[in-house]
Every structure is written in C-alpha cells, then in structure tokens.
Amino acid sequence: MKKPVKRIIITLVIIVICGLLLSVNQIFGSKRDAVKITIGKVDKGPVEQVVQATGIIEPGEKNKVRVEVEGNVLEKLAKEGDVVKKGDVLLIVDQTKLKNELLDAEIKLKRLQNNLKTLIETTGPSEELNAKNDLEKSKISLDYAVKNLETMRRMYKEEIITRRQLEEAERNLDTSKLDYQGSEQQLKSQKEKFAKSLSEAKWEIELAQADLKEAKRKLDQAIVRASITGTIVEDLLKEKRYVGFGEEIFSIGDVSRFNAKVKVDELDISKVKIGQPALISSEAFKDVKLESHVTEIASQATRETFAQIEVTLQIDSTHQRPVRPNLSVDAEIQIEKSGNLLRVPIEAVIKKDGKNLVFVINKNRAHRREVAVGSANQKYIVITKGLKEGEQVALKNADRLKENSFVEKEKTKK
Numbered sequence: 502m503k504k505p506v507k508r509i510i511i512t513l514v515i516i517v518i519c520g521l522l523l524s525v526n527q528i529f530g531s532k533r534d535a536v537k538i539t540i541g542k543v544d545k546g547p548v549e550q551v552v553q554a555t556g557i558i559e560p561g562e563k564n565k566v567r568v569e570v571e572g573n574v575l576e577k578l579a580k581e582g583d584v585v586k587k588g589d590v591l592l593i594v595d596q597t598k599l600k601n602e603l604l605d606a607e608i609k610l611k612r613l614q615n616n617l618k619t620l621i622e623t624t625g626p627s628e629e630l631n632a633k634n635d636l637e638k639s640k641i642s643l644d645y646a647v648k649n650l651e652t653m654r655r656m657y658k659e660e661i662i663t664r665r666q667l668e669e670a671e672r673n674l675d676t677s678k679l680d681y682q683g684s685e686q687q688l689k690s691q692k693e694k695f696a697k698s699l700s701e702a703k704w705e706i707e708l709a710q711a712d713l714k715e716a717k718r719k720l721d722q723a724i725v726r727a728s729i730t731g732t733i734v735e736d737l738l739k740e741k742r743y744v745g746f747g748e749e750i751f752s753i754g755d756v757s758r759f760n761a762k763v764k765v766d767e768l769d770i771s772k773v774k775i776g777q778p779a780l781i782s783s784e785a786f787k788d789v790k791l792e793s794h795v796t797e798i799a800s801q802a803t804r805e806t807f808a809q810i811e812v813t814l815q816i817d818s819t820h821q822r823p824v825r826p827n828l829s830v831d832a833e834i835q836i837e838k839s840g841n842l843l844r845v846p847i848e849a850v851i852k853k854d855g856k857n858l859v860f861v862i863n864k865n866r867a868h869r870r871e872v873a874v875g876s877a878n879q880k881y882i883v884i885t886k887g888l889k890e891g892e893q894v895a896l897k898n899a900d901r902l903k904e905n906s907f908v909e910k911e912k913t914k915k
Contacts, residue, residue: 560754
C-alpha cells in the first residue's frame with residue numbers, strides 16, 4: 502500500500518511544479534511579448550465638428566489700382582510695402598499726347614461755338630429775311646393779278662378787249678398764286694432749316710464739350726493716385742516703362758484688419774454658414790489660433806484637381822501676432838458644437854468586420870469591447886454605448902491587440 506501512495510504524492514508534486522513553471526513562463530513570456538501602447542481616458546466634454554480648409558491671409562479691404570490711360574511711364578513714386586494715403590500720387594504717365602488731345606478739343610469747341618454764333622446772328626436771320634422779301638414780292642404780284650383780272654373782265658363785257666386777253670389775265674393770276682404759295686413754303690422751309698441747323702449746332706457743341714471733359718479727365722488720370730489709405734501689398738508694374746489702358750499696376754490693402762481666403766471642399770460646403778466661428782493657425786504664429794468668423798461664401802466653385810469653394814473669414818483679432826498678407830494658413834470652421842458628451846480620442850476606435858471596437862485596459866491586459874459611436878471630429882468621437890466614464894482605452898498600436906493581450910503603457914493621453 503505504501504508504494505501506490507508514494508507514487509500518487511510524487512505525481513501530485515510534479516503536477517504542481519509544472520503548473521508553477523507554466524505560470525512563471527506565462528508571466529515572463531507575456532512581458533517579453535507585451536504590446537507598447539499609449540492610454541486614453543474615457544471622459545465627458547464637448548465634441549466640436551469642424552470643416553478643415555487652407556488658404557491665405559488678405560487685407561481686410563483690397564483695392565486694385567488701374568491705369569485709365571496708356572503711355573510711357575514718366576515717374577514711379579511707390580513700391581510694394583509703402584504706406585500710402587488716399588490721394589497720394591503713385592505714378593505719372595507721359596502727358597504730351599494727352600495735352601495735345603486737350604488742345605484739339607478746346608479748339609474744336611471754340612470753332613463750333615463761333616459757328617453757332619454766326620448762325621444765330623447772321624446766317625439764320627439773313628436767309629429768313631430773304632425768304633420774307635420773296636414772300637412780300639409774291640403777295641404784291643398776286644394782289645396786282647387779282648385786280649388786273651377784275652379790270653379785264655369788266656373790259657371784256659364792254660367788248661373793249663378780246664377773249665384771248667382775258668384768258669391771259671386769268672393765267673397770270675394762276676401763276677401769281679403759285680408763286681405766292683411757293684414763297685410761303687420757302688419761308689416755312691427756311692424756318693425749319695434754321696431750327697434744324699440750330700439743333701445740330703447745339704448737339705455738336707454738346708459732343709465737343711463731352712470730348713473736352715473726357716480729354717481733361719484723361720489728362721488728370723495720367724497722374725495715378727491711391728484710391729484708399731493703406732499699404733501697397735502688390736507691385737505689378739515693377740520695372741515696366743509702358744502701361745496700357747486698364748492695366749492693373751498696384752494693389753492697396755487696408756492692413757489694420759485682415760481676412761483669410763480659404764478653400765473648402767465641395768463635399769463640405771453645404772455645412773458652412775455665414776457667421777460660423779473659425780480658428781486660424783499658421784507657421785508664422787504657432788503659439789496662438791486666431792479667432793474669426795465666416796463673412797462670405799463664393800457663389801461658384803473653382804476647379805484644379807477637384808472642386809473647391811472660396812470662403813472668406815474675417816479675423817476678429819490678431820492678438821498682436823505678425824499677421825501679413827499672403828501668409829499660408831489652416832482654418833477650422835466650427836459647424837456644430839455638442840454638449841457634455843461621453844467621448845474617447847478618435848484613434849481609440851477600430852473598425853473591424855463592420856463593428857466599432859475599443860480595447861479597455863485593466864491591470865495591463867487589453868479587453869476587446871464593442872461600442873456604439875456618435876458624432877466625431879479630428880480629435881474625439883462620441884461613445885453612446887459600451888464604455889463608462891473613467892475607463893482607460895488603448896490608443897497607439899490598438900490595432901495590434903487581441904483579447905487579453907499583455908500591454909506595456911508608454912504615456913497617458915487624455
């Protein structure tokens with residue numbers, strides 16, 4: 502009986518020792534195979550939804566300076582970076598040709614005014630007087646023909662003259678009537694002609710006055726002035742010595758305030774509304790994000806590789822940072838801000854087989870858990886089911902974990 506008992510005892514001892522060795526191996530083996538992770542915490546807080554955009558800084562007001570005449574550059578008095586006041590002279594274009602055009606316009610107007618004076622004082626009255634004299638002569642001839650016919654008829658009854666003489670007197674009367682009617686029409690035509698000539702002369706003077714005004718305007722435009730007070734943010738003229746009509750030569754910006762012109766993807770533009778707040782960041786001022794708001798949304802898209810819509814953000818304050826025109830910026834337009842919601846860092850959630858999974862960390866072990874999620878932004882995602890506030894979840898290398906994986910914590914990330 503002693504030998505079986507002894508064998509049983511030995512067997513039990515061997516089993517215990519093997520179990521201890523297996524446990525030790527699991528512990529130390531797990532540590533060797535531990536997945537290094539960072540830890541995030543399940544907490545409550547706001548989850549802002551934003552639209553990302555990139556663009557450049559522009560002055561709050563930007564005015565393009567164009568040349569309204571063409572010619573050689575006589576003198577350039579401004580350059581990029583200069584601060585100018587409204588009315589300051591920026592450029593002078595050669596005025597020789599323009600002065601000649603002004604002189605020609607003045608001479609033409611003077612000649613037309615003299616012609617009008619002659620028409621009113623001499624030509625018109627003289628021609629009308631001639632027409633009236635002709636009418637008066639025709640009236641005298643007509644009166645004479647009427648009286649002569651009466652006399653001839655009486656003499657014909659008395660058989661003093663012949664029938665032929667009577668008929669001749671009648672023909673003379675008809676001729677006198679036609680002459681008188683012709684003289685009346687001539688006087689009427691002369692008055693109409695004078696009125697038309699007078700109207701045409703006045704119209705030509707009005708045109709000449711307009712030409713003279715335009716010549717003066719062009720001469721004045723040869724001296725190009727600043728249209729607003731600000732800083733020259735763009736010098737397009739550079740070293741050119743000739744300018745064409747309508748050519749843009751400078752851009753003046755009001756740098757007391759700034760806007761950001763950013764491009765929003767066509768898929769996101771429906772979410773952007775006037776008045777929405779936005780944060781602007783740049784490599785030029787890394788320590789702060791500038792507050793701004795949406796003031797304008799372009800009515801049409803621009804297309805490079807894909808369609809984008811320009812959105813204007815008015816910067817509310819520069820916080821005395823070195824904001825300059827044409828700086829590259831990134832913008833986050835806040836389209837929605839949720840309240841105090843249960844959330845985790847966005848990298849904690851893994852999508853697998855159509856499920857949203859997280860790994861909850863407990864005593865250096867990872868435990869897989871399916872969760873239901875809500876809205877998200879670039880940093881956080883809302884958890885609607887599956888986690889509790891205060892629990893810890895894996896972030897970095899979460900996609901390498903399995904159920905009950907041993908983990909090694911690197912750094913806590915909230």
